[in-house]
Amino acid sequence: MGKRNILLLGAGGVSHVAAHKLAQNNDLFGDIYLASRSLENCEQILESIERKKNYKNTSKKIQIRQIDALNIPEMVKLMKDLKISITVNLVSVFCNMSILEACIETGSAYIDTAIHEEPNKVCEDPPWYANYEWKRKDRCQDKCITAILGAGFDPGVVNAYVAYAKRHFFDDIDTIDIMDVNAGNHGRYFSTNFDPEINFREFVKVWTWIDRQWVCKPIHSEKKVYDFPVVGKQTIYLTGHDEIHSLSKNIDANSIRFWMGFSDHYINCFNVLKNIGLLSEKPVRTAEGVEVVPLKVVKACLPDPKTLAPYYRGKTCIGDLIVGTKDGHRKEFLIYSVCDHRFCYEEVESQAISYTAGTPVIAAAILIAKGDWDVKKMVNVEELVPDPYLDLLKDMGISTETMTI
Structure with a gap:
């Protein structure tokens, strides 16, 4: 062949x-x-x-x-x-x-x-x-x-991390906390790192898997500080995300959650946009009679994520914190990857x-x-x-x- x-x-x-x-x-x-x-x-x-x-x-x-x-x-x-x-x-x-x-x-x-x-x-x-x-x-x-x-x-590698941990390090898994932080800085006032329309659509409500059932929570209502390898202490928020939806079916675990890091500045900008209706996917009509989708207007106003790459400095850290048992003993295990924005730009002219x-x-x-x-x-x-x-x-x-x- x-x-x-x-x-x-x-x-x-x-x-x-x-x-x-x-x-x-x-x-x-x-x-x-x-x-x-x-x-x-x-x-x-x-x-x-x-x-x-x-x-x-x-x-x-x-x-x-x-x-x-x-x-x-x-x-x-x-x-x-x-x-x-x-x-x-x-x-x-x-x-x-x-x-x-x-x-x-x-x-x-x-x-x-x-x-x-x-x-x-x-x-x-x-x-x-x-x-x-x-x-x-x-x-x-x-x-x-x-x-x-x-x-x-995420989804993808973080799912493989769960499969790898289950295969090599655990007999039983209790909780999976997927954590994604970007500790880099691109120098722009406000931007998303990928398509703003898709990015903001994630942040409407939080579907998470707790005690083997789906739980819905308000967006950005739960947060904690975690001390990550390399990038240090970062504030992360409980968020809904794709991988929870397959892992809850394919992995025998009591709770599966997704946490994403956001700065105070990001949260403030997000809240203003959300509270005045600019993150809505529903069309509105302007005084001039033009029909527009607010979220698409915001997307058009924000920087194209591709343009951030030359200016990015710092690192990302993404991984899974898994708690379970091995040979009858409780085990807490972190599997993760760190990626450097500058390294990525030098290799492929991209951000991390x-x-x-x-x-x-x-x-x-x-x-x-x-x-x-x-x-x-x-x-x-x-x-x-x-x-x-x-x-x-x-x-x-x-x-x-x-x-x-």
Whole structure:
């Protein structure tokens, strides 16, 4: 069997990193394509790859195509014409179902980094995967389609961390606290690190898994200070997040929570925007009769996350604090990764938030291409053997550290 052709969809900050990682590993694939609605954005990514001299095989360049990822017939035609057998979805989460449908129809493996959302629905009832992706599980299995859901960092690597800890360090797990802090500074007054529209839609209400049931709490109503490796003491807030929705089903644990770090300044800006209605996804009409969506206006006013990279300094720390038992004794264990913004920019002209999301998804694609993760069914990352994933990530720039507390 020849090497498999791969299609990378999207040309944002995470796709920028993913394309660099594909270039660095282009000997492992057949033809590599980058597709987006914006050919200009694709061209900018390819220019960056050339600047950094990141093609492993310099005679085998990434090719670009223009595509509307919501148009299923157009997607199917493109994938058939290019003989695509692995598709990496890094466009808006609003497109997940159309891309997955195209993969099921053409036989391509599918990888994404976040749960599907509908533009007019925010924070639906949990578990979120059951609303969309998991409804296609039987069809994927019937057609032997490998579909790996949530294969970025969180979700993704943090799910692999749980599987790794369960496999090597615990007999039973009581609590899982996933913690994500960005201790970097980009110098702008206010910005999100990835798509503002998707970012703010997360912060409507908190769905969390406590004592084996779903609990809904107000956003930013619970916080604590945790002393992280390398980046030190950081304030983190209980937040709803994608990975809880699969881990609650696939991992036998009493409580699973997600915590994200925010500065006081971020919280103040967020509260002002929220309290005056600018984070609403519902259309409003201006005095001039123009219909606008407030959240989209805020997105248009904020910096494009890609533009933050040259100015970022500092580090991120993301990991899982897991409490359980081993050989009859209580065990508290931290498994985590630290990433440096400046290192990321020097390697791929990106900041660490995009780097930690874009690198793992290509690691997953490599494992599919090699056969290790080509499981011919739909899975979340914690259902897969984590060791080859974490080993490969170390070679690709994301190392894993562990400590018993």
